[in-house]
Amino acid sequence: MKRPILIHPDPRLKQVAAPVPDLSDGLRTLAEDMLETMYDAPGIGLAAPQLGIGTRLIVLDCVKEEGEAPRPLVMFNPEVVAASDETSVYEEGCLSIPDQYGEVTRPAEVTVRWLDRDGNEQTETMDGLWATCVQHEIDHLDGKLFIDYLKPLRRQMITRKMVKLKRERARG
Ligand SMILES: [Zn+2]
Secondary structure, eight states, X not given: OOOOOOOSSOGGGSSOOBOOSSOOHHHHHHHHHXXXXXXXXXXXXXXXXXXXXXXXEEEEOOOOSTTSOOOOEEXXXXXXXXXXXXXXXXXXXXXXXXXXXXXXXXXXXXXXXXXXXXXXXXXXXXXXXXXXXXXXXXXXXXXXOGGGGSOHHHHHHHHHHHHHHHHXXXXX
């Protein structure tokens, strides 16, 4: 089931999400809903706080090549356990900040540890778009948005645009 995505600014996007103590059917259903919502948007990553749910759960699929099989990843309690000194710059966007983009510098390679849908611990080293995306999504779990990396003036401009967008949407 598709769920509505919160738009910045929203206090629920600034909160630190709580770790998942035990996997449940409810959480697995939430993960399925998040994948459906992400693919429909369309986007390459989504974090539970973007649906107003303060749980450490993210989903992502950064396969971009046409014809390549999708690779949906569900990560409970994801953690960056190692990061490269080497950095890379990507023009990032966010489903909670529609149509706004900004360059963000992050470690080019990160090793991430998480629990998969079956509760098994997984560890993987990611680079390229996957590395950027997983760091962006984990930031959401700590109440951090990509615009927090931008210069204050740019951040304020984007926030004003979003306030206006939300007002327009509320009006219908
Ligand atoms: Zn985002």
